[in-house]
Structures are given as structure tokens and as C-alpha cells.
Amino acid sequence: MKILVRLVAIVVLFISYLGWSGNAVAASLSMGVNNTPIILGEVEFRNSADDKLATEFGKKIDLNNTNVRAFRKYPGMYPSLATKVVDNAPYEKVEDVLSIPGLSARQKELLQANLDKFTVTQVDITFTEGAIATTMVFIKSLVKPLVARV
Numbered sequence: 001m002k003i004l005v006r007l008v009a010i011v012v013l014f015i016s017y018l019g020w021s022g023n024a025v026a027a028s029l030s031m032g033v034n035n036t037p038i039i040l041g042e043v044e045f046r047n048s049a050d051d052k053l054a055t056e057f058g059k060k061i062d063l064n065n066t067n068v069r070a071f072r073k074y075p076g077m078y079p080s081l082a083t084k085v086v087d088n089a090p091y092e093k094v095e096d097v098l099s100i101p102g103l104s105a106r107q108k109e110l111l112q113a114n115l116d117k118f119t120v121t122q123v124d125i126t127f128t129e130g131a132i133a134t135t136m137v138f139i140k141s142l143v144k145p146l147v148a149r150v
Helices: 002-021 049-054 068-073 080-087 094-099 106-114 136-147
Strands: none
Touching: 002 136, 049 080, 094 106
């Protein structure tokens, strides 16, 4: 068994030496005529998070898909007002943030002054995953339409 382990170690070291020395055989396999690289195709990898970040969501705070830390760049909002905003999500429109129960007049003024920096989209677990309140926000988004029907 020791001989097999030593043999494998020697083979691995030899292969890695070829890569470091620049004599790698694999490099010449991808070259075409006159050492020009052969490109089979170009693939762009995107997911739902990338698509959403390319829209208005990437430039504004999405009230339904954010965390408290996103409000740090706005004076007076972090952490108490930001916590209230996040805890009372989801919202159907940006103006719904002004009807959070228990807001002081000053807090409403802060929110009103920054409404143009907010947006509202569907709750997306990609952005809220890992947050303690994620499950509650998701459940609220499911229950709210059901309660409205009753």
C-alpha cells in the first residue's frame, strides 16, 4: 500500500511539474492553425438575481427584498426605522411604507423624503434568504391576498 501511495505522489508531482514548466500538453490541444485559439461558443451565465439587479432594483432599495443594513446610507433610518420597514414587509406599493403602525412624525418625514429611493417588487427568496424574518415575510406575502378576499 505504501508503494502505491508513493507511486501516485510521484505521478502527481510529475504532472504538476509539467504544468509549472510550461510544457503542458493540454495547451497545444486547444490551438488551431498558426496557434490561434479555437472558440466554440460564448455562453453568458445569468440567474434571477443578476436579472433583477440589472433593473431598477439594483439602483434603489427594494422594500420587499432588503435587509436593515441597506438603509445605512440614509441618515436617520438605520437601525430603528430600517427595522420597522423590514419587519412590516411585504408592501404592494412604495407609499404603503408610510402607513406602518407606530411611526413618529419625524420617521414619516424621513420616509417621505426618500420615497424616490425605494422600489417594490415581488418577494424573492434569493435576496432575503438567511434573514431571521425571511419566513415571516414570505408567509405574509402568501397570506395577505387570502385575507383580502375574506
